[in-house]
Structures are given as structure tokens and as C-alpha cells.
Amino acid sequence: MTARTFIRCGHLFDGLSGQAVPAQTLVIYGDSIDWVGPTAQSPAMGEVDTLIDYSDCFVMPGMVDCHAHISYGNALTQEDIDLYASMEFRALRSMVAAQAILKSGFTSIIDPACSGMVAPAVRDAVNVGLFQGPRITASGRALTTQQGLYDWYPQWIGVPEASTGVMTTSLDQAIGLIRQQAKDGVDAIKLTMDGIHARRNGGGLIAAYTQAETHAMVDEIHRLGKLAVVHARGREGALYSARAGVDIIYHASSICDDGIQAALDKDVVLCPSLALLVNNIDFHEPTDPSAPWWPDIQRRELNTASRNLQRAREAGVRFMSGSEAGFAVTPYGEWGAKELEAHVRYLGFTPAEAIVCATVESTRLLRERDRLGGLAKGKLADIVAVKGDPLSDITVLQRREAIHAVLLGGRPVDLSPAPTHARHFSEFSQGMWHRVYDRAYVNANFPREAAAGVPA
Incomplete structure (x- = not known):
């Protein structure tokens, strides 16, 4: 007997x-899960059965970082992502990153863009039990173009082979890459529908692909049985994506009324990923290279996103939860649950609605969607036991000490911290100075003896 x-x-x-029920x-x-219900009515335990006592915990489904x-x-x-670490090192590092996310209570993730085929390889290693x-x-x-994300570098460099993006210069090439990725076994194919190029006079970000190109690519992705997911912060990219019937729009900060209606018509899901914006605002320091300009840009986008995404939600558009883990400001296993707080603070979710979004709604497009939710x-049996009540304080889920236990398929997860902050010199550029040391600066800030580098 098992x-x-x-x-x-x-x-x-x-x-x-949508409720927490006692006992x-x-x-x-x-x-x-074989049975769920009141403790007073539970089946009798057999001699070989095991009892786990979470009677002092708030027990909920495992969360999903989409x-x-x-x-x-x-x-x-960005150079740290695209250039320095070897693909082999990235794969090993990604295994530890995935474990750090799991330890924080997130039993499922969607990785919408990676170096090479690292994420599918880690997926397969997990699935076969390595x-x-x-x-x-x-x-x-x-997939990107010259107007899209990932085309960061000068033309003489282009998009490096190790980048998490790949350049497309024609629709035929894009269709070929879609077919290649489908053959290689991805679950989803990502299109970058905008980047950093904006129209003059406040016209917003320029869509990376035309409406016709977007339709053709999305149709091919769906024909091959894969999810079509897109990065689109701007109005135009979000609109084209929704009209084409993509599965997920990441960000959608400037989605317009026509885009909202198209998302409703095509059952498109929005994944705002506000935690990245919030952390860029909350955690910036004067010594950060981007300090003079980046936080203000993030504040403006957060304000815009809050207005537009609340309208989308009121109209009935579905949402997923995703933190954009992987940057220094959103490190693995640290801030995944901050996205739930952001849904409450900026999008009008109640704590219960935010948890449902992160545990049920966010499973609807996963590989294992038929067995999750x-x-x-x-x-x-993907389960998290929490010391505290996230319905009264959603930030409880961000506290490492509050995550009492995580079960994945009924198996306990070792919650000892993963060493995700250890860095190898090959992972990043050889940064040496933060400014130019001209004579005016040196004379104003350094003693003459130190500047000379020799005893007086």
C-alpha cells in the first residue's frame, strides 16, 4: 500500500x-492531492501514512513567476547578460537561479527569453529528475529587429550570438527562426514588439514589427502549437500584439483603449511586471551609473502603467503575475512576491485577488496547466506554508522567514539559501572607473601627495 x-x-x-478556511x-x-476538506471529516490515517502539521500556518498553492x-x-x-559568461557557465548558474526561485515559494515559472537554449535545458533537467x-x-x-529590444549595440557589433535576443531582418527570416525554435523544443516564442525608439512629439514607442508582420509571426507560432509572448511597453506594440491574438503581453504600460478591447476580444493576458519598475525607483543610489535619469523614467512609466492597466482590469482583461527576476535589482528568490504587493498598490487588487492571480490565473498557460490551478x-501538490496572514499583509510573502515550507509535487523543498550572489570574474565587464579623473577633479578631491602617488 502506497x-x-x-x-x-x-x-x-x-x-x-478566494477565502482562507480554518481547520x-x-x-x-x-x-x-487526493482529498481536501475539514479536518474533522478527513479520511483515517493508515499505519504507513505521514502527518505534516502546518496547523499554525497559512497554507496556499505554490506561486508562479510568469x-x-x-x-x-x-x-x-546589459553587457553582463549578452557578452561575458560562457554558455556552459550560464546553464549551471541558471540551475541555481531556478532553485533560488523555488525556495522563495514559486513552484512554477515562465522564462520568456534566455541565452541560447539554456532555459529549455534547465527545464528538461528538472523534468528528468537531475x-x-x-x-x-x-x-x-x-526575436527582435532594429526597432526592438536586444538590439543594444552599434551596427559593427550587432546582436551577439550569446545574446538573449536574435536579430530578424525580414519576415521570411523570422518565420524560419520560429520554426527552428519550435523544432528545438521551446514552449513559447517571444517577439520584442518595441524597444527604445520613440516617435517625436510624445507619440510613444515605435512598434518593432508592422501589424501584418505581427499577424504572420503569431499565426505561425500558434500553428506550431507554441505560446506567442511579447515584450510591449508602448501603445503601438501592445495594440498590434493584441490584435494579432498573442497569448501574453509583458508590461503593456501604455496600452490604449483599442488595445484593451483587442485583448478582450482575443483573450490576451497581461503580465505587468511592475516589481522591476518599483525596485528601480526604491533602490537606486547616487553611485549607480543610471542614477541621474533612470528612476524618473521608471516613475513615469509606473504612473502610466497604473492608470492604463487599471482600466484594462476594469474592462475584464485577464492578468498574470511576473517579477522579471534576473537583474541586479530583482535578484532570484528575493522579490518575486513583490509583484503581488504591486498588484495591490498600483492595480487595485485585493490581497486575495493578488494571490489568486499568482497561484491560479498564472497557471493557465503553463506546460502543466491541466494539473495546476x-x-x-x-x-x-505544489504547496506553500506561510507563517503569517498575507490576506491582511501581502508583504508577508516577501519575508524569507515567513516561508515555512514549500512542497513540489508533495516533496519538501530544502529552503537553505541558494548561493545566487556569488560572482565569477567572467560574468561581467571589467569595470575600472566611474568617472574621468581630469586635473580639476583631482585637485579638488585628492591631496597633492596622493595624486602624485609618491611620498612628499
Whole structure:
């Protein structure tokens, strides 16, 4: 007789009712939930069964980070992402990144752009049991153009082979890359629908692809059975993407009324990823190279996103939760749950709605979507036990000490911290100075003896 695991819950938030119910029990058989209900009515335990006592915990489904880049390496600069670490090192580093995310209570992720095929490789390693990690829905390199994200560098450099983006210069080439990625086994294919190029006189970001090109690429992605996901901060890119019927629009900060209606018509999901904006505002320091200009840009976008995305939500557009983990300001395992707080603070979600979004709504497009989506009979036993009440204080989920236990398919996760902040010299550029030391600056800031470098 196969043993079952009985979990006594202080309060159970199953993600389906929207409520936390006291004195409940979960019964796990294999990797799935076999029974859920009041403790007083639970099945009798057998001799080989195990009891886990979370009677002082808030028990909820595992969370999902729908925007996590495990190959980025907590990058300090775009060059750190694209240029320096070897692909082999990135793959090993990504395994640890995935584990750090899991340890923070996120049992599933979507990685919408990675170096090479790193994310699908880590996904496969997890799935065959080489190591324990979150369930991963993975993309490869994101398709871009000269108007899109990832084309950061001068023309004589182009888009490096190790970049998380790949350049397309024609529709035929884009279709070929889509077919190649589908052959290579990705779950999703990402299009960068805008970048940093804006129209004059406040016209907003320029769409990277035309409407016709977007339709053709999305149709081909869907024909091949893959998810079509896009980066689109601007009005034009979000509108074209929604009209084409993509599955997920990341950011959508400047989505317009026509874009909102198209998203409703085509059942397009928005993933705002506000945690990156909020952290860039909250954590910037004067010594950061971007300090003079970046925080103000992020503030403006956050204000714009809050207005437009609240309108989208009021209209009935569906949302997912994703933090854009992978940058130095959104390191793995640290701020995933801040996205839930951002949904409450800036988009009008209640804490219960934010948790449902991150635990049920965010599973609807995952690889394992048929077996995920709340704590109910037949669903995978991906569970988080929390010391505290996130319904009264959503920030509880950001506290490492509050994450009492994480179960993945009923198996406990080792919550000892992952060494995600250890850095190898090959991961980043050889930064040496933060300014030019001309004579005026040196005379004003350094003693003559120190400037000379020799004893007086």
C-alpha cells in the first residue's frame, strides 16, 4: 500500500474560493492531492501514512513567476547578460537561479527569453529528475529587429550570438527562426514588439514589427502549437500584439483603449511586471551609473502603467503575475512576491485577488496547466506554508522567514539559501572607473601627495 501524506492546515487558501478556511486537511497521494476538506471529516490515517502539521500556518498553492529570466545572472548591465559568461557557465548558474526561485515559494515559472537554449535545458533537467527545481515553461532567444529590444549595440557589433535576443531582418527570416525554435523544443516564442525608439512629439514607442508582420509571426507560432509572448511597453506594440491574438503581453504600460478591447476580444493576458519598475525607483543610489535619469523614467512609466492597466482590469482583461527576476535589482528568490504587493498598490487588487492571480490565473498557460490551478483533488501538490496572514499583509510573502515550507509535487523543498550572489570574474565587464579623473577633479578631491602617488 502506497503511503499518503496528511497535511493539517491552520488556514487553507485553496486559490479557488478566494477565502482562507480554518481547520482543513490536505491528503497527498503520490505527487497529487487526493482529498481536501475539514479536518474533522478527513479520511483515517493508515499505519504507513505521514502527518505534516502546518496547523499554525497559512497554507496556499505554490506561486508562479510568469516573468523570470534564469540565464541573466542577476545582471548589473546589459553587457553582463549578452557578452561575458560562457554558455556552459550560464546553464549551471541558471540551475541555481531556478532553485533560488523555488525556495522563495514559486513552484512554477515562465522564462520568456534566455541565452541560447539554456532555459529549455534547465527545464528538461528538472523534468528528468537531475535536480529539484520549479516547473519551467521556457522560451529560447527573443526575436527582435532594429526597432526592438536586444538590439543594444552599434551596427559593427550587432546582436551577439550569446545574446538573449536574435536579430530578424525580414519576415521570411523570422518565420524560419520560429520554426527552428519550435523544432528545438521551446514552449513559447517571444517577439520584442518595441524597444527604445520613440516617435517625436510624445507619440510613444515605435512598434518593432508592422501589424501584418505581427499577424504572420503569431499565426505561425500558434500553428506550431507554441505560446506567442511579447515584450510591449508602448501603445503601438501592445495594440498590434493584441490584435494579432498573442497569448501574453509583458508590461503593456501604455496600452490604449483599442488595445484593451483587442485583448478582450482575443483573450490576451497581461503580465505587468511592475516589481522591476518599483525596485528601480526604491533602490537606486547616487553611485549607480543610471542614477541621474533612470528612476524618473521608471516613475513615469509606473504612473502610466497604473492608470492604463487599471482600466484594462476594469474592462475584464485577464492578468498574470511576473517579477522579471534576473537583474541586479530583482535578484532570484528575493522579490518575486513583490509583484503581488504591486498588484495591490498600483492595480487595485485585493490581497486575495493578488494571490489568486499568482497561484491560479498564472497557471493557465503553463506546460502543466491541466494539473495546476489551486489546491483541489487531482491537482499537483505544489504547496506553500506561510507563517503569517498575507490576506491582511501581502508583504508577508516577501519575508524569507515567513516561508515555512514549500512542497513540489508533495516533496519538501530544502529552503537553505541558494548561493545566487556569488560572482565569477567572467560574468561581467571589467569595470575600472566611474568617472574621468581630469586635473580639476583631482585637485579638488585628492591631496597633492596622493595624486602624485609618491611620498612628499
